[in-house]
């Protein structure tokens with residue numbers, strides 16, 4: 673079985689500051705190492721500063737367009753040039769607030785990869801979809817849009833983040849068992865197409881992860897780290913979450 677190095681990534685969303693970045697960067701580099709990778713998805717305007725300070729850096733979204741007359745869009749190639757390694761695609765806030773469809777997300781995934789960024793594909797169901805037993809079909813459709821566009825091989829250079837929408841920023845974390853069940857489903861789904869890709873694929877959990885619940889979540893067989901929102905803005909909490917991902 674392939675061993676997977678855990679990844680803990682902070683997603684600052686539309687929060688944070690240069691001051692906070694300067695304060696956190698040295699500590700994040702110190703906690704990262706052989707046992708865990710630590711990354712920060714900072715607001716786009718902080719990507720260069722974050723990367724220059726040696727933090728593994730991601731951009732929170734990219735345009736599906738390579739370049740041209742698209743005012744306000746974020747160019748994947750420029751994020752890469754400024755030092756980003758990862759790009760979030762399909763975060764539920766992009767899907768639900770900004771109306772991104774599965775096809776839009778697949779196009780952004782493709783552009784990120786084309787420009788040398790590793791896409792982190794966010795998937796997850798709403799509370800209503802969970803109650804209607806649609807969790808697996810919703811997540812399947814979100815992943816299938818990428819597979820249909822690019823083939824399963826594209827997933828070998830990507831990360832998946834399972835983030836139940838009902839757990840994001842609500843304080844209602846999925847239990848370790850609930851999360852593991854979905855992670856296992858995702859890995860098995862991909863294994864049915866390519867078992868090696870599935871074994872190597874990092875699948876992160878996100879949704880109200882904090883320093884109290886992270887160890888139990890990360891101890892699950894198919895949970896390879898986390899995508900952390902609110903708690904990634906608090907230095908001590910985030911460092912402690914990163915520590916808890918170390919085997």
Ligand SMILES: O=C[C@H](O)COP(=O)(O)O
Nearest residue numbers: 683840841879880901902
């Ligand atoms: O990308 C991160 C997630 O949306 C989780 O956010 P949260 O940890 O504040 O619930």
